[in-house]
Amino acid sequence: MANYSSSLPTTLQAYTVAHPAAKIHIIHHQYPPIPTSLYQHCTNHLLKPALDVSRVIKDAYEIELIKVANQISTHAHLKIMALVDTFTTEREIEAEFISETIKRGGKLAYDTIACSGRNCSILHYVRNDQPLRNKQLILLDAGAEYNLYASDVTRTFPISGTFSKEAKEIYTIVYKMQKTVFSMLKPGVKWRDCHFAAVDVAIEGLKEIGLLVGKKEDILASQVLGKVFFPHGLGHHVGLETHDVLYYDLISASSGGSGDNVDGGMNTTKVRRRKAGGVITIDEFDAFTKGEIYNHLKPGMTLTVEPGIYFNQPLYEDYLETFPSNKTFVNETVLSKYWDVGGVRIEDVVLITEGGYENLTPAPKEIVDIERITSCRARSVV
Numbered sequence: 409m410a411n412y413s414s415s416l417p418t419t420l421q422a423y424t425v426a427h428p429a430a431k432i433h434i435i436h437h438q439y440p441p442i443p444t445s446l447y448q449h450c451t452n453h454l455l456k457p458a459l460d461v462s463r464v465i466k467d468a469y470e471i472e473l474i475k476v477a478n479q480i481s482t483h484a485h486l487k488i489m490a491l492v493d494t495f496t497t498e499r500e501i502e503a504e505f506i507s508e509t510i511k512r513g514g515k516l517a518y519d520t521i522a523c524s525g526r527n528c529s530i531l532h533y534v535r536n537d538q539p540l541r542n543k544q545l546i547l548l549d550a551g552a553e554y555n556l557y558a559s560d561v562t563r564t565f566p567i568s569g570t571f572s573k574e575a576k577e578i579y580t581i582v583y584k585m586q587k588t589v590f591s592m593l594k595p596g597v598k599w600r601d602c603h604f605a606a607v608d609v610a611i612e613g614l615k616e617i618g619l620l621v622g623k624k625e626d627i628l629a630s631q632v633l634g635k636v637f638f639p640h641g642l643g644h645h646v647g648l649e650t651h652d653v654l655y656y657d658l659i660s661a662s663s664g665g666s667g668d669n670v671d672g673g674m675n676t677t678k679v680r681r682r683k684a685g686g687v688i689t690i691d692e693f694d695a696f697t698k699g700e701i702y703n704h705l706k707p708g709m710t711l712t713v714e715p716g717i718y719f720n721q722p723l724y725e726d727y728l729e730t731f732p733s734n735k736t737f738v739n740e741t742v743l744s745k746y747w748d749v750g751g752v753r754i755e756d757v758v759l760i761t762e763g764g765y766e767n768l769t770p771a772p773k774e775i776v777d778i779e780r781i782t783s784c785r786a787r788s789v790v
Contacts, residue, residue, distance in 0.1 A: 417443050424449050435459070460653040464645060465708035471759060473557035474646065474710055475768050477514060478757055480552035481561040482771040484508035488548060489565055489772075489781045498522045498536040498546075505550045514552035517559055518650045521549035524567065528750030529720035531640060540567050544575050544748055549755065551650060558650040560712050561769050562755035569783040571775060575749045578717050579775060581613030582752045585715035589642065593713075593758060593765035597705045603642040606715045610638050614717070618742045630734040636720070636727050643712035646757050709760040710768070716753030719746045 411419060424430060424446060433455040434442060442450060466474065484505045488495075495501050501522040509516060523533040525543030540546070546567055551559040564579065566572070571579060585606040592602050611627050614620040614637065620627055627633065645652040724743075728735055756769035772778060 417446075420446055420449075463647055463653050465706060466647060466710050466759075467708070470557060470647065471708075471710065471768075473555050474559065474757065474759075477517065477552045477554040477557055477559035478561065478768045479770070480509055480512045480514040480554060481550065481559045482769060483512055484550065484552065485548060485561060485563050485771045486781065488546075489563070489778065492546065492565065492567055492782050493569065496540060498524055498527070498538050498540065501546065501548060502536045502550075505548070509552045512552075514554050517551040517553035521547070521562075523547050523750070526719075526721075526747060526750045528564070528752070529718040529723075530751075531718070543567055543750075544572050545750055545752070547751055547753055549753065556648055558646055558648070558652075559757055559769070560644075560646055560650050560714075560755060561757070561771060562714060562716075562753045563771055563773065563778075564752045564754065565778045565782050567782075570779055572749070574746050575752070576775060577617050578746065578749055578752045579754075581610060581617075582715050582717050582754055583773065583775075584613065585609045586713055586754050586756070589713050589715070590758075590765065590767070593705065593760060595705055595707050595760060595762065599642070599703050599705060602713075606642055607633060607638065610715070610717060618739055619746070620737055621739050622737050627737050630731065630737050632727065632731075632734055632737050636724050637717050638715070639718070639723065640714075640716070643714050643755075646710050646712055705760045707760055707762050710757060711760075712755055712757055714753055714755035716751060718751035718753075719743070719749055720751070721747060 420432060421443070424432070430449060432442075432446065432450045434450050434452050435456050487508050488501055488504055491504065495504070499522070502520045505520055505522070506516060519534050520536065521533050522536045523530060524538060524540050524546050527533050527535075527538060528545055528547040544566060545564055547562065547564045549560075549562040551561045553559070564582075566575065588605050588609050589602045592605060607628070608624070610633055611620060611624050614633075615624070615627075620632070647653070724738075754773055756767050756771075756773075759766045759768055772781065
């Protein structure tokens with residue numbers, strides 16, 4: 409039987425009168441609107457997490473759509489790299505990415521981040537309106553969506569066509585962070601271990617250039633990296649949303665997830681989701697809600713690997729206000745050379761396979777390739 413959505417409140421009211429012990433499983437109270445009189449019957453503890461579980465592992469059809477989205481994104485990133493010397497403002501870069509994405513049958517998966525110079529240190533910069541003149545780098549975080557499935561791609565490249573000494577040093581560290589994580593990717597690996605491996609590379613790299621000072625374990629304990637220079641997670645799931653599966657932090661760097669329960673914590677013994685090729689079973693649902701299951705990589709996961717290093721002066725000053733004694737871990741004379749670098753991030757979407765991983769983002773990222781493309785000699789690539 410089919411009814412109009414407008415009749416849902418009265419239908420649910422009649423159902424709960426006939427079945428007073430029944431639970432109404434909802435995603436949240438606002439979608440669709442649930443009368444307050446029915447709140448006592450509602451729970452969002454099970455439905456949203458169950459949907460999240462079903463979205464974590466992608467089937468072959470979903471993977472193909474994500475691949476196409478990444479191919480579209482790659483073409484757009486390449487076009488912008490090749491034309492970089494023709495742009496005068498950040499907004500022109502954003503416009504070119506949108507145009508190229510639409511030409512190839514895609515849509516924007518999220519608001520484009522097209523930042524230059526010191527703006528590259530702002531994680532979710534969306535003004536995209538500043539001039540490029542006298543800036544070192546462009547950080548372009550922009551991804552296409554194809555048939556509802558998203559990509560999420562970031563490339564950082566020089567406006568002049570050649571990385572400065574300081575920019576090349578930071579880019580090299582970030583690229584090493586990503587390659588180190590790639591070498592670890594396979595089923596069963598804990599995502600938090602990948603994150604901490606990237607952190608280790610960042611600390612060692614910043615020590616080598618003289619920016620960080622002290623023992624690695626002391627620098628790690630100071631939180632200067634996580635609060636200033638690498639202030640975000642290593643990655644996230646990608647799928648129907650760019651930041652997919654949001655209810656629980658399934659691949660957090662910590663051991664647990666989080667979520668608000670309408671009913672105060674109903675438990676169940678099993679959750680099943682049938683996919684092509686098998687059944688995903690969680691025998692203890694509490695383990696899922698604590699993030700103890702999907703912190704481990706599994707075949708069919710699609711996620712980003714997006715290390716970065718940033719030089720955000722206000723963020724650094726705020727950190728020192730809170731932890732003034734930790735100033736000893738930073739050589740500020742060396743740090744002053746990197747403010748104009750702004751920041752470097754490299755982001756790819758990867759698929760976890762039975763034997764390891766597949767990188768779904770073919771956009772170039774070797775320094776030699778980027779400098780070749782961003783020079784006017786490379787117009788033929790587009």
